[in-house]
Amino acid sequence: MAHTPTSQQAATTTGAGSTQPNTGTTNHNMDTTTVPAADGQPNAIEIAIYHRLSKVIDPELGRSITDLGMIAAIEATPHNTLPLTFDVTVHVELTVAGCPLSKTITNQINGAVASYPDATLIPHIEVSAMSQDKLANLVAQLKAERRQNPFTKPGVHTRIFAIASGKGGVGKSSVTANLAATFAALGYDTAAIDADIYGFSLPRLFGVHTQPTNLNGMLMPVVSWGVKLMSIGMFAGSERAILWRGPRLQRSLEQFLSDVWWGSPDVLLLDMAPGTGDMAISVAQTLPNAELVVVTTPQPSASEIAVRSGLVALQVPMTVRGVVENMSYFEHNGERLEIFGHGGGQRVSEQLTHALGYDVPLLAELPLEPQIREIDDSGRPAVLTPSGELAGTPFAAQFTKLAQSLMDNAK
Ligand SMILES: Nc1ncnc2c1ncn2[C@@H]1O[C@H](COP(=O)(O)OP(=O)(O)OP(=O)(O)O)[C@@H](O)[C@H]1O
CATH class of the missing domain: 3.40.50.300 (P-loop containing nucleotide triphosphate hydrolases)
Incomplete structure:
Protein backbone atom coordinates (compact mmCIF):
# COMPACT_ATOMS: atom_id res chain seq x y z
CA MET A 1 0.00 0.00 0.00
CA ALA A 2 1.20 3.52 -0.75
CA HIS A 3 1.17 6.17 1.95
CA THR A 4 1.20 9.93 1.66
CA PRO A 5 4.34 11.23 3.33
CA THR A 6 3.66 13.09 6.52
CA SER A 7 6.81 15.19 6.58
CA GLN A 8 6.53 18.75 5.27
CA GLN A 9 10.17 18.46 4.35
CA ALA A 10 9.23 15.70 1.97
CA ALA A 11 6.13 17.24 0.51
CA THR A 12 3.84 20.23 0.42
CA THR A 13 0.11 20.07 -0.15
CA THR A 14 -1.25 22.19 -2.96
CA GLY A 15 -4.55 24.05 -2.87
CA ALA A 16 -6.07 21.58 -5.31
CA GLY A 17 -5.75 18.90 -2.72
CA SER A 18 -3.05 16.97 -4.55
CA THR A 19 0.22 16.44 -2.80
CA GLN A 20 3.36 17.65 -4.57
CA PRO A 21 6.94 17.29 -3.46
CA ASN A 22 8.61 20.62 -2.83
CA THR A 23 11.30 20.14 -5.42
CA GLY A 24 11.80 22.61 -8.21
CA THR A 25 12.51 19.72 -10.59
CA THR A 26 9.05 18.19 -10.34
CA ASN A 27 6.95 18.15 -13.46
CA HIS A 28 3.77 19.69 -12.13
CA ASN A 29 1.99 18.97 -15.40
CA MET A 30 2.50 15.23 -15.11
CA ASP A 31 -0.74 13.29 -15.32
CA THR A 32 -0.68 11.50 -11.99
CA THR A 33 -3.15 8.87 -13.22
CA THR A 34 -0.25 7.36 -15.21
CA VAL A 35 1.83 6.90 -12.04
CA PRO A 36 1.59 3.19 -11.20
CA ALA A 37 1.17 3.57 -7.44
CA ALA A 38 0.73 0.27 -5.70
CA ASP A 39 -2.68 1.29 -4.27
CA GLY A 40 -3.78 3.39 -7.27
CA GLN A 41 -3.46 6.66 -5.30
CA PRO A 42 0.02 8.04 -5.93
CA ASN A 43 1.53 10.04 -3.10
CA ALA A 44 3.94 12.93 -3.59
CA ILE A 45 7.08 10.82 -3.37
CA GLU A 46 5.73 8.23 -5.80
CA ILE A 47 4.84 10.98 -8.30
CA ALA A 48 8.26 12.58 -7.93
CA ILE A 49 10.06 9.26 -8.33
CA TYR A 50 8.03 8.36 -11.40
CA HIS A 51 9.00 11.69 -12.90
CA ARG A 52 12.66 11.05 -12.10
CA LEU A 53 12.41 7.58 -13.66
CA SER A 54 11.05 9.12 -16.86
CA LYS A 55 14.62 10.41 -17.38
CA VAL A 56 16.09 6.89 -17.26
CA ILE A 57 16.62 5.71 -20.83
CA ASP A 58 16.62 2.06 -21.88
CA PRO A 59 20.08 1.72 -23.49
CA GLU A 60 18.85 -0.58 -26.25
CA LEU A 61 15.59 1.07 -27.20
CA GLY A 62 16.75 4.62 -26.53
CA ARG A 63 13.44 5.43 -24.83
CA SER A 64 12.44 6.37 -21.34
CA ILE A 65 11.65 3.34 -19.20
CA THR A 66 8.35 4.93 -18.14
CA ASP A 67 7.29 5.41 -21.79
CA LEU A 68 8.12 1.78 -22.41
CA GLY A 69 5.84 0.69 -19.55
CA MET A 70 8.72 -0.85 -17.66
CA ILE A 71 7.74 0.64 -14.31
CA ALA A 72 4.93 -1.61 -13.12
CA ALA A 73 4.54 -0.16 -9.63
CA ILE A 74 6.08 2.29 -7.20
CA GLU A 75 5.46 2.13 -3.49
CA ALA A 76 6.80 4.65 -0.99
CA THR A 77 6.22 3.91 2.69
CA PRO A 78 7.59 5.67 5.78
CA HIS A 79 10.47 3.77 7.30
CA ASN A 80 9.65 1.85 10.47
CA THR A 81 12.19 3.55 12.66
CA LEU A 82 14.15 6.25 10.84
CA PRO A 83 12.58 9.73 10.74
CA LEU A 84 12.15 11.53 7.37
CA THR A 85 13.06 8.30 5.66
CA PHE A 86 10.99 6.23 3.24
CA ASP A 87 11.32 2.79 1.78
CA VAL A 88 10.70 3.05 -1.96
CA THR A 89 10.01 -0.17 -3.83
CA VAL A 90 10.14 0.06 -7.63
CA HIS A 91 8.76 -2.91 -9.56
CA VAL A 92 10.56 -3.01 -12.88
CA GLU A 93 9.43 -5.16 -15.78
CA LEU A 94 12.21 -5.77 -18.25
CA THR A 95 11.41 -6.56 -21.86
CA VAL A 96 13.17 -9.92 -21.60
CA ALA A 97 14.10 -11.99 -18.58
CA GLY A 98 17.84 -11.92 -17.97
CA CYS A 99 18.25 -8.88 -20.22
CA PRO A 100 22.02 -8.28 -20.40
CA LEU A 101 21.51 -4.58 -19.68
CA SER A 102 19.33 -5.10 -16.62
CA LYS A 103 22.19 -4.13 -14.29
CA THR A 104 22.63 -0.80 -16.10
CA ILE A 105 18.91 -0.07 -15.85
CA THR A 106 18.55 -1.08 -12.20
CA ASN A 107 21.66 0.93 -11.25
CA GLN A 108 20.14 4.00 -12.85
CA ILE A 109 16.81 3.43 -11.08
CA ASN A 110 18.66 3.04 -7.80
CA GLY A 111 20.49 6.30 -8.46
CA ALA A 112 17.28 8.13 -9.40
CA VAL A 113 15.62 7.06 -6.12
CA ALA A 114 18.61 7.44 -3.82
CA SER A 115 19.45 10.95 -5.08
CA TYR A 116 15.95 12.31 -4.35
CA PRO A 117 16.71 15.65 -2.71
CA ASP A 118 13.77 16.20 -0.35
CA ALA A 119 13.84 13.13 1.87
CA THR A 120 15.97 10.11 2.52
CA LEU A 121 14.73 7.29 0.31
CA ILE A 122 15.88 3.70 0.57
CA PRO A 123 15.50 2.03 -2.84
CA HIS A 124 14.31 -1.55 -3.25
CA ILE A 125 14.25 -2.69 -6.87
CA GLU A 126 12.11 -5.70 -7.78
CA VAL A 127 12.89 -7.00 -11.25
CA SER A 128 10.69 -9.26 -13.37
CA ALA A 129 9.94 -9.77 -17.07
CA MET A 130 6.99 -8.29 -18.97
CA SER A 131 4.10 -10.58 -19.74
CA GLN A 132 3.99 -11.90 -23.30
CA ASP A 133 0.91 -9.77 -24.02
CA LYS A 134 2.48 -6.59 -22.73
CA LEU A 135 5.67 -7.26 -24.67
CA ALA A 136 3.72 -8.01 -27.85
CA ASN A 137 1.85 -4.70 -27.47
CA LEU A 138 5.07 -2.78 -26.89
CA VAL A 139 6.81 -4.33 -29.92
CA ALA A 140 3.73 -3.70 -32.08
CA GLN A 141 3.74 -0.07 -30.97
CA LEU A 142 7.46 0.35 -31.68
CA LYS A 143 7.16 -1.35 -35.06
CA ALA A 144 4.21 0.84 -36.02
CA GLU A 145 6.17 3.96 -35.14
CA ARG A 146 9.24 2.85 -37.00
CA ARG A 147 7.58 1.25 -40.02
CA GLN A 148 9.76 -0.70 -42.41
CA ASN A 149 13.16 0.71 -43.27
N1 LIG B 1 46.63 -0.96 -42.40
C1 LIG B 1 46.80 -2.20 -42.00
N2 LIG B 1 47.95 -2.59 -41.43
C2 LIG B 1 48.13 -3.87 -41.03
N3 LIG B 1 47.23 -4.84 -41.17
C3 LIG B 1 46.06 -4.50 -41.75
C4 LIG B 1 45.78 -3.18 -42.18
N4 LIG B 1 44.52 -3.15 -42.71
C5 LIG B 1 44.05 -4.41 -42.60
N5 LIG B 1 44.96 -5.23 -42.04
C6 LIG B 1 44.86 -6.66 -41.79
O1 LIG B 1 44.71 -7.31 -43.05
C7 LIG B 1 43.80 -8.39 -42.98
C8 LIG B 1 42.67 -8.20 -43.99
O2 LIG B 1 41.91 -7.07 -43.61
P1 LIG B 1 40.32 -7.05 -43.71
O3 LIG B 1 39.73 -8.32 -43.23
O4 LIG B 1 39.88 -5.79 -43.09
O5 LIG B 1 40.18 -7.00 -45.27
P2 LIG B 1 38.87 -7.03 -46.17
O6 LIG B 1 39.17 -6.18 -47.33
O7 LIG B 1 37.67 -6.70 -45.38
O8 LIG B 1 38.85 -8.53 -46.60
P3 LIG B 1 37.60 -9.46 -46.87
O9 LIG B 1 36.63 -8.66 -47.63
O10 LIG B 1 38.18 -10.59 -47.62
O11 LIG B 1 37.07 -9.80 -45.51
C9 LIG B 1 43.31 -8.43 -41.55
O12 LIG B 1 44.09 -9.35 -40.83
C10 LIG B 1 43.58 -7.01 -41.03
O13 LIG B 1 43.81 -6.96 -39.63
Whole structure:
Protein backbone atom coordinates (compact mmCIF):
# COMPACT_ATOMS: atom_id res chain seq x y z
CA MET A 1 0.00 0.00 0.00
CA ALA A 2 1.20 3.52 -0.75
CA HIS A 3 1.17 6.17 1.95
CA THR A 4 1.20 9.93 1.66
CA PRO A 5 4.34 11.23 3.33
CA THR A 6 3.66 13.09 6.52
CA SER A 7 6.81 15.19 6.58
CA GLN A 8 6.53 18.75 5.27
CA GLN A 9 10.17 18.46 4.35
CA ALA A 10 9.23 15.70 1.97
CA ALA A 11 6.13 17.24 0.51
CA THR A 12 3.84 20.23 0.42
CA THR A 13 0.11 20.07 -0.15
CA THR A 14 -1.25 22.19 -2.96
CA GLY A 15 -4.55 24.05 -2.87
CA ALA A 16 -6.07 21.58 -5.31
CA GLY A 17 -5.75 18.90 -2.72
CA SER A 18 -3.05 16.97 -4.55
CA THR A 19 0.22 16.44 -2.80
CA GLN A 20 3.36 17.65 -4.57
CA PRO A 21 6.94 17.29 -3.46
CA ASN A 22 8.61 20.62 -2.83
CA THR A 23 11.30 20.14 -5.42
CA GLY A 24 11.80 22.61 -8.21
CA THR A 25 12.51 19.72 -10.59
CA THR A 26 9.05 18.19 -10.34
CA ASN A 27 6.95 18.15 -13.46
CA HIS A 28 3.77 19.69 -12.13
CA ASN A 29 1.99 18.97 -15.40
CA MET A 30 2.50 15.23 -15.11
CA ASP A 31 -0.74 13.29 -15.32
CA THR A 32 -0.68 11.50 -11.99
CA THR A 33 -3.15 8.87 -13.22
CA THR A 34 -0.25 7.36 -15.21
CA VAL A 35 1.83 6.90 -12.04
CA PRO A 36 1.59 3.19 -11.20
CA ALA A 37 1.17 3.57 -7.44
CA ALA A 38 0.73 0.27 -5.70
CA ASP A 39 -2.68 1.29 -4.27
CA GLY A 40 -3.78 3.39 -7.27
CA GLN A 41 -3.46 6.66 -5.30
CA PRO A 42 0.02 8.04 -5.93
CA ASN A 43 1.53 10.04 -3.10
CA ALA A 44 3.94 12.93 -3.59
CA ILE A 45 7.08 10.82 -3.37
CA GLU A 46 5.73 8.23 -5.80
CA ILE A 47 4.84 10.98 -8.30
CA ALA A 48 8.26 12.58 -7.93
CA ILE A 49 10.06 9.26 -8.33
CA TYR A 50 8.03 8.36 -11.40
CA HIS A 51 9.00 11.69 -12.90
CA ARG A 52 12.66 11.05 -12.10
CA LEU A 53 12.41 7.58 -13.66
CA SER A 54 11.05 9.12 -16.86
CA LYS A 55 14.62 10.41 -17.38
CA VAL A 56 16.09 6.89 -17.26
CA ILE A 57 16.62 5.71 -20.83
CA ASP A 58 16.62 2.06 -21.88
CA PRO A 59 20.08 1.72 -23.49
CA GLU A 60 18.85 -0.58 -26.25
CA LEU A 61 15.59 1.07 -27.20
CA GLY A 62 16.75 4.62 -26.53
CA ARG A 63 13.44 5.43 -24.83
CA SER A 64 12.44 6.37 -21.34
CA ILE A 65 11.65 3.34 -19.20
CA THR A 66 8.35 4.93 -18.14
CA ASP A 67 7.29 5.41 -21.79
CA LEU A 68 8.12 1.78 -22.41
CA GLY A 69 5.84 0.69 -19.55
CA MET A 70 8.72 -0.85 -17.66
CA ILE A 71 7.74 0.64 -14.31
CA ALA A 72 4.93 -1.61 -13.12
CA ALA A 73 4.54 -0.16 -9.63
CA ILE A 74 6.08 2.29 -7.20
CA GLU A 75 5.46 2.13 -3.49
CA ALA A 76 6.80 4.65 -0.99
CA THR A 77 6.22 3.91 2.69
CA PRO A 78 7.59 5.67 5.78
CA HIS A 79 10.47 3.77 7.30
CA ASN A 80 9.65 1.85 10.47
CA THR A 81 12.19 3.55 12.66
CA LEU A 82 14.15 6.25 10.84
CA PRO A 83 12.58 9.73 10.74
CA LEU A 84 12.15 11.53 7.37
CA THR A 85 13.06 8.30 5.66
CA PHE A 86 10.99 6.23 3.24
CA ASP A 87 11.32 2.79 1.78
CA VAL A 88 10.70 3.05 -1.96
CA THR A 89 10.01 -0.17 -3.83
CA VAL A 90 10.14 0.06 -7.63
CA HIS A 91 8.76 -2.91 -9.56
CA VAL A 92 10.56 -3.01 -12.88
CA GLU A 93 9.43 -5.16 -15.78
CA LEU A 94 12.21 -5.77 -18.25
CA THR A 95 11.41 -6.56 -21.86
CA VAL A 96 13.17 -9.92 -21.60
CA ALA A 97 14.10 -11.99 -18.58
CA GLY A 98 17.84 -11.92 -17.97
CA CYS A 99 18.25 -8.88 -20.22
CA PRO A 100 22.02 -8.28 -20.40
CA LEU A 101 21.51 -4.58 -19.68
CA SER A 102 19.33 -5.10 -16.62
CA LYS A 103 22.19 -4.13 -14.29
CA THR A 104 22.63 -0.80 -16.10
CA ILE A 105 18.91 -0.07 -15.85
CA THR A 106 18.55 -1.08 -12.20
CA ASN A 107 21.66 0.93 -11.25
CA GLN A 108 20.14 4.00 -12.85
CA ILE A 109 16.81 3.43 -11.08
CA ASN A 110 18.66 3.04 -7.80
CA GLY A 111 20.49 6.30 -8.46
CA ALA A 112 17.28 8.13 -9.40
CA VAL A 113 15.62 7.06 -6.12
CA ALA A 114 18.61 7.44 -3.82
CA SER A 115 19.45 10.95 -5.08
CA TYR A 116 15.95 12.31 -4.35
CA PRO A 117 16.71 15.65 -2.71
CA ASP A 118 13.77 16.20 -0.35
CA ALA A 119 13.84 13.13 1.87
CA THR A 120 15.97 10.11 2.52
CA LEU A 121 14.73 7.29 0.31
CA ILE A 122 15.88 3.70 0.57
CA PRO A 123 15.50 2.03 -2.84
CA HIS A 124 14.31 -1.55 -3.25
CA ILE A 125 14.25 -2.69 -6.87
CA GLU A 126 12.11 -5.70 -7.78
CA VAL A 127 12.89 -7.00 -11.25
CA SER A 128 10.69 -9.26 -13.37
CA ALA A 129 9.94 -9.77 -17.07
CA MET A 130 6.99 -8.29 -18.97
CA SER A 131 4.10 -10.58 -19.74
CA GLN A 132 3.99 -11.90 -23.30
CA ASP A 133 0.91 -9.77 -24.02
CA LYS A 134 2.48 -6.59 -22.73
CA LEU A 135 5.67 -7.26 -24.67
CA ALA A 136 3.72 -8.01 -27.85
CA ASN A 137 1.85 -4.70 -27.47
CA LEU A 138 5.07 -2.78 -26.89
CA VAL A 139 6.81 -4.33 -29.92
CA ALA A 140 3.73 -3.70 -32.08
CA GLN A 141 3.74 -0.07 -30.97
CA LEU A 142 7.46 0.35 -31.68
CA LYS A 143 7.16 -1.35 -35.06
CA ALA A 144 4.21 0.84 -36.02
CA GLU A 145 6.17 3.96 -35.14
CA ARG A 146 9.24 2.85 -37.00
CA ARG A 147 7.58 1.25 -40.02
CA GLN A 148 9.76 -0.70 -42.41
CA ASN A 149 13.16 0.71 -43.27
CA PRO A 150 13.81 3.60 -40.86
CA PHE A 151 16.54 5.14 -43.01
CA THR A 152 14.36 6.12 -45.95
CA LYS A 153 11.77 8.11 -44.03
CA PRO A 154 11.56 11.81 -44.91
CA GLY A 155 13.62 13.97 -42.58
CA VAL A 156 15.97 11.16 -41.54
CA HIS A 157 19.39 12.70 -41.03
CA THR A 158 21.52 9.51 -40.97
CA ARG A 159 24.58 9.64 -43.23
CA ILE A 160 25.07 6.20 -44.74
CA PHE A 161 28.46 5.13 -46.02
CA ALA A 162 28.86 1.80 -47.82
CA ILE A 163 32.50 0.71 -47.58
CA ALA A 164 33.38 -1.29 -50.68
CA SER A 165 36.44 -2.81 -52.30
CA GLY A 166 36.93 -4.78 -55.45
CA LYS A 167 39.35 -7.29 -54.06
CA GLY A 168 39.16 -9.10 -50.74
CA GLY A 169 41.85 -8.67 -48.10
CA VAL A 170 42.61 -5.01 -48.77
CA GLY A 171 41.41 -3.99 -45.31
CA LYS A 172 37.84 -2.92 -46.05
CA SER A 173 36.49 -4.43 -42.81
CA SER A 174 39.36 -3.01 -40.81
CA VAL A 175 38.65 0.44 -42.29
CA THR A 176 34.92 0.06 -41.54
CA ALA A 177 35.56 -0.97 -37.93
CA ASN A 178 38.08 1.79 -37.24
CA LEU A 179 35.98 4.42 -38.96
CA ALA A 180 32.88 3.36 -36.99
CA ALA A 181 34.82 3.42 -33.72
CA THR A 182 36.19 6.87 -34.61
CA PHE A 183 32.73 8.26 -35.35
CA ALA A 184 31.44 6.88 -32.04
CA ALA A 185 34.42 8.26 -30.10
CA LEU A 186 33.83 11.66 -31.71
CA GLY A 187 30.31 11.60 -30.27
CA TYR A 188 28.27 10.54 -33.29
CA ASP A 189 25.49 8.01 -32.70
CA THR A 190 26.99 5.29 -34.89
CA ALA A 191 25.71 2.03 -36.33
CA ALA A 192 27.44 -0.55 -38.52
CA ILE A 193 26.08 -3.48 -40.48
CA ASP A 194 28.06 -6.42 -41.78
CA ALA A 195 26.65 -6.56 -45.30
CA ASP A 196 29.40 -9.07 -46.08
CA ILE A 197 27.14 -11.95 -45.20
CA TYR A 198 29.46 -14.81 -46.13
CA GLY A 199 32.72 -13.24 -44.97
CA PHE A 200 31.50 -11.31 -41.93
CA SER A 201 34.25 -9.75 -39.80
CA LEU A 202 32.67 -7.12 -37.57
CA PRO A 203 31.91 -9.37 -34.55
CA ARG A 204 35.59 -10.38 -34.39
CA LEU A 205 36.90 -6.85 -34.93
CA PHE A 206 34.62 -5.50 -32.18
CA GLY A 207 35.11 -8.46 -29.82
CA VAL A 208 31.41 -9.34 -29.85
CA HIS A 209 30.56 -12.76 -28.47
CA THR A 210 26.92 -12.17 -27.59
CA GLN A 211 23.79 -12.50 -29.66
CA PRO A 212 21.44 -9.59 -30.26
CA THR A 213 18.45 -9.53 -27.93
CA ASN A 214 15.36 -10.72 -29.75
CA LEU A 215 12.23 -8.85 -28.62
CA ASN A 216 9.33 -10.74 -30.16
CA GLY A 217 10.95 -10.67 -33.59
CA MET A 218 12.55 -7.24 -33.23
CA LEU A 219 16.31 -7.40 -32.74
CA MET A 220 18.41 -5.05 -30.66
CA PRO A 221 21.83 -4.30 -32.15
CA VAL A 222 24.78 -5.32 -29.98
CA VAL A 223 26.68 -2.25 -28.78
CA SER A 224 30.47 -2.58 -28.68
CA TRP A 225 33.05 0.20 -28.38
CA GLY A 226 30.13 2.62 -28.63
CA VAL A 227 28.94 1.29 -32.00
CA LYS A 228 25.54 -0.36 -32.61
CA LEU A 229 26.37 -3.50 -34.56
CA MET A 230 24.51 -6.13 -36.50
CA SER A 231 26.10 -9.07 -38.27
CA ILE A 232 24.97 -12.47 -39.43
CA GLY A 233 28.05 -13.69 -37.57
CA MET A 234 26.28 -12.99 -34.26
CA PHE A 235 23.76 -15.75 -34.87
CA ALA A 236 24.40 -19.42 -34.36
CA GLY A 237 22.70 -22.38 -36.00
CA SER A 238 18.96 -22.27 -35.62
CA GLU A 239 18.77 -18.52 -34.93
CA ARG A 240 20.54 -17.91 -38.20
CA ALA A 241 17.85 -19.90 -39.98
CA ILE A 242 15.17 -17.77 -38.32
CA LEU A 243 16.82 -14.56 -39.40
CA TRP A 244 17.14 -15.67 -42.99
CA ARG A 245 13.52 -16.19 -43.81
CA GLY A 246 13.62 -18.18 -47.00
CA PRO A 247 16.45 -18.62 -49.39
CA ARG A 248 16.53 -15.04 -50.61
CA LEU A 249 19.79 -13.90 -49.13
CA GLN A 250 19.58 -10.57 -50.89
CA ARG A 251 16.79 -9.75 -48.50
CA SER A 252 19.34 -9.88 -45.70
CA LEU A 253 20.04 -6.17 -45.81
CA GLU A 254 16.37 -5.27 -45.78
CA GLN A 255 15.93 -7.54 -42.78
CA PHE A 256 18.84 -5.94 -40.97
CA LEU A 257 17.23 -2.57 -41.58
CA SER A 258 13.61 -3.37 -40.86
CA ASP A 259 13.89 -6.07 -38.16
CA VAL A 260 16.45 -4.26 -36.03
CA TRP A 261 15.71 -1.39 -33.66
CA TRP A 262 18.33 1.19 -34.69
CA GLY A 263 16.99 4.38 -33.09
CA SER A 264 18.20 7.40 -35.09
CA PRO A 265 21.92 7.08 -35.72
CA ASP A 266 23.92 9.98 -37.14
CA VAL A 267 26.04 7.58 -39.17
CA LEU A 268 25.46 4.09 -40.55
CA LEU A 269 28.38 2.19 -42.05
CA LEU A 270 27.95 -0.88 -44.22
CA ASP A 271 30.82 -3.32 -44.57
CA MET A 272 30.16 -4.56 -48.10
CA ALA A 273 31.22 -7.89 -49.55
CA PRO A 274 34.25 -7.61 -51.83
CA GLY A 275 33.51 -7.44 -55.54
CA THR A 276 31.06 -5.59 -57.66
CA GLY A 277 28.15 -7.88 -56.91
CA ASP A 278 24.48 -7.75 -56.18
CA MET A 279 24.83 -6.33 -52.69
CA ALA A 280 25.83 -2.90 -54.05
CA ILE A 281 22.72 -2.81 -56.22
CA SER A 282 20.69 -4.01 -53.28
CA VAL A 283 22.13 -1.23 -51.08
CA ALA A 284 21.34 1.40 -53.70
CA GLN A 285 17.77 0.16 -53.97
CA THR A 286 17.21 -0.21 -50.24
CA LEU A 287 19.16 2.84 -49.11
CA PRO A 288 19.05 5.46 -51.86
CA ASN A 289 20.90 7.90 -49.56
CA ALA A 290 23.93 5.65 -49.23
CA GLU A 291 27.30 7.01 -50.35
CA LEU A 292 30.08 4.71 -51.47
CA VAL A 293 33.62 4.77 -50.09
CA VAL A 294 36.05 2.62 -52.09
CA VAL A 295 38.98 0.96 -50.32
CA THR A 296 42.02 -0.21 -52.25
CA THR A 297 45.69 -1.00 -51.74
CA PRO A 298 48.35 0.67 -53.91
CA GLN A 299 48.88 -2.30 -56.21
CA PRO A 300 47.25 -2.38 -59.66
CA SER A 301 45.62 -5.78 -59.10
CA ALA A 302 43.56 -4.21 -56.29
CA SER A 303 43.00 -0.77 -57.80
CA GLU A 304 41.70 -2.05 -61.14
CA ILE A 305 38.93 -4.03 -59.44
CA ALA A 306 38.33 -1.18 -56.99
CA VAL A 307 37.49 1.07 -59.95
CA ARG A 308 34.90 -1.46 -61.07
CA SER A 309 33.33 -1.55 -57.60
CA GLY A 310 32.96 2.25 -57.84
CA LEU A 311 31.51 2.13 -61.34
CA VAL A 312 28.40 0.52 -59.91
CA ALA A 313 27.41 4.16 -59.35
CA LEU A 314 26.85 4.42 -63.11
CA GLN A 315 24.07 1.85 -62.86
CA VAL A 316 22.40 3.06 -59.69
CA PRO A 317 21.79 6.50 -58.24
CA MET A 318 24.57 6.34 -55.65
CA THR A 319 27.35 8.88 -55.07
CA VAL A 320 30.93 7.72 -54.64
CA ARG A 321 32.16 9.88 -51.79
CA GLY A 322 35.85 9.05 -52.07
CA VAL A 323 38.69 6.56 -52.03
CA VAL A 324 40.77 5.24 -49.13
CA GLU A 325 44.14 3.70 -49.87
CA ASN A 326 45.09 1.17 -47.21
CA MET A 327 48.51 -0.42 -46.59
CA SER A 328 50.02 2.51 -48.50
CA TYR A 329 53.42 2.32 -46.85
CA PHE A 330 55.33 0.72 -44.02
CA GLU A 331 57.43 3.02 -41.89
CA HIS A 332 60.79 1.55 -40.95
CA ASN A 333 63.50 3.60 -39.23
CA GLY A 334 61.86 6.79 -40.44
CA GLU A 335 61.77 5.55 -44.03
CA ARG A 336 58.53 4.89 -45.93
CA LEU A 337 58.68 1.53 -47.68
CA GLU A 338 56.04 1.12 -50.36
CA ILE A 339 55.61 -2.62 -50.02
CA PHE A 340 52.54 -2.85 -52.23
CA GLY A 341 53.75 -0.33 -54.80
CA HIS A 342 52.49 3.16 -55.29
CA GLY A 343 49.56 5.15 -56.60
CA GLY A 344 46.59 2.73 -56.52
CA GLY A 345 44.38 5.10 -54.54
CA GLN A 346 45.23 8.04 -56.76
CA ARG A 347 44.49 5.97 -59.89
CA VAL A 348 41.09 4.91 -58.54
CA SER A 349 40.30 8.51 -57.61
CA GLU A 350 41.22 9.82 -61.08
CA GLN A 351 39.45 7.09 -63.00
CA LEU A 352 36.24 7.37 -60.99
CA THR A 353 36.31 11.17 -61.23
CA HIS A 354 36.63 10.87 -65.00
CA ALA A 355 33.98 8.15 -65.40
CA LEU A 356 31.42 9.61 -63.00
CA GLY A 357 31.89 13.25 -63.93
CA TYR A 358 32.33 14.59 -60.40
CA ASP A 359 35.21 14.78 -57.94
CA VAL A 360 35.95 11.47 -56.23
CA PRO A 361 38.83 12.48 -53.94
CA LEU A 362 41.52 10.31 -52.40
CA LEU A 363 40.49 10.77 -48.77
CA ALA A 364 43.26 8.93 -46.90
CA GLU A 365 46.47 6.94 -47.31
CA LEU A 366 46.75 4.61 -44.34
CA PRO A 367 49.96 2.87 -43.30
CA LEU A 368 50.60 -0.83 -43.06
CA GLU A 369 51.24 -1.53 -39.41
CA PRO A 370 51.45 -5.01 -37.88
CA GLN A 371 50.17 -3.53 -34.61
CA ILE A 372 46.92 -2.56 -36.31
CA ARG A 373 46.23 -6.16 -37.22
CA GLU A 374 47.14 -7.36 -33.73
CA ILE A 375 44.83 -4.89 -31.99
CA ASP A 376 42.00 -5.44 -34.49
CA ASP A 377 42.27 -9.17 -33.97
CA SER A 378 42.08 -8.71 -30.20
CA GLY A 379 38.56 -7.33 -30.56
CA ARG A 380 39.36 -3.63 -30.23
CA PRO A 381 39.51 -1.26 -33.20
CA ALA A 382 43.11 0.01 -33.33
CA VAL A 383 42.07 3.69 -33.22
CA LEU A 384 40.89 3.23 -29.62
CA THR A 385 42.74 2.93 -26.33
CA PRO A 386 41.77 0.02 -24.06
CA SER A 387 39.45 2.44 -22.23
CA GLY A 388 37.65 3.31 -25.46
CA GLU A 389 39.00 6.78 -26.19
CA LEU A 390 40.63 7.82 -29.43
CA ALA A 391 44.30 6.89 -29.19
CA GLY A 392 46.86 9.66 -29.56
CA THR A 393 48.44 7.89 -32.54
CA PRO A 394 48.98 9.12 -36.11
CA PHE A 395 46.70 6.25 -37.21
CA ALA A 396 43.82 7.52 -35.02
CA ALA A 397 44.48 11.07 -36.23
CA GLN A 398 44.16 9.90 -39.84
CA PHE A 399 40.82 8.25 -39.08
CA THR A 400 39.61 11.37 -37.29
CA LYS A 401 40.44 13.41 -40.37
CA LEU A 402 38.75 10.83 -42.60
CA ALA A 403 35.60 10.82 -40.44
CA GLN A 404 35.46 14.61 -40.40
CA SER A 405 35.95 14.93 -44.14
CA LEU A 406 33.15 12.43 -44.75
CA MET A 407 30.78 14.33 -42.46
CA ASP A 408 31.80 17.77 -43.75
CA ASN A 409 31.32 16.75 -47.31
CA ALA A 410 27.72 17.68 -48.12
CA LYS A 411 25.71 15.05 -49.92
N1 LIG B 1 46.63 -0.96 -42.40
C1 LIG B 1 46.80 -2.20 -42.00
N2 LIG B 1 47.95 -2.59 -41.43
C2 LIG B 1 48.13 -3.87 -41.03
N3 LIG B 1 47.23 -4.84 -41.17
C3 LIG B 1 46.06 -4.50 -41.75
C4 LIG B 1 45.78 -3.18 -42.18
N4 LIG B 1 44.52 -3.15 -42.71
C5 LIG B 1 44.05 -4.41 -42.60
N5 LIG B 1 44.96 -5.23 -42.04
C6 LIG B 1 44.86 -6.66 -41.79
O1 LIG B 1 44.71 -7.31 -43.05
C7 LIG B 1 43.80 -8.39 -42.98
C8 LIG B 1 42.67 -8.20 -43.99
O2 LIG B 1 41.91 -7.07 -43.61
P1 LIG B 1 40.32 -7.05 -43.71
O3 LIG B 1 39.73 -8.32 -43.23
O4 LIG B 1 39.88 -5.79 -43.09
O5 LIG B 1 40.18 -7.00 -45.27
P2 LIG B 1 38.87 -7.03 -46.17
O6 LIG B 1 39.17 -6.18 -47.33
O7 LIG B 1 37.67 -6.70 -45.38
O8 LIG B 1 38.85 -8.53 -46.60
P3 LIG B 1 37.60 -9.46 -46.87
O9 LIG B 1 36.63 -8.66 -47.63
O10 LIG B 1 38.18 -10.59 -47.62
O11 LIG B 1 37.07 -9.80 -45.51
C9 LIG B 1 43.31 -8.43 -41.55
O12 LIG B 1 44.09 -9.35 -40.83
C10 LIG B 1 43.58 -7.01 -41.03
O13 LIG B 1 43.81 -6.96 -39.63
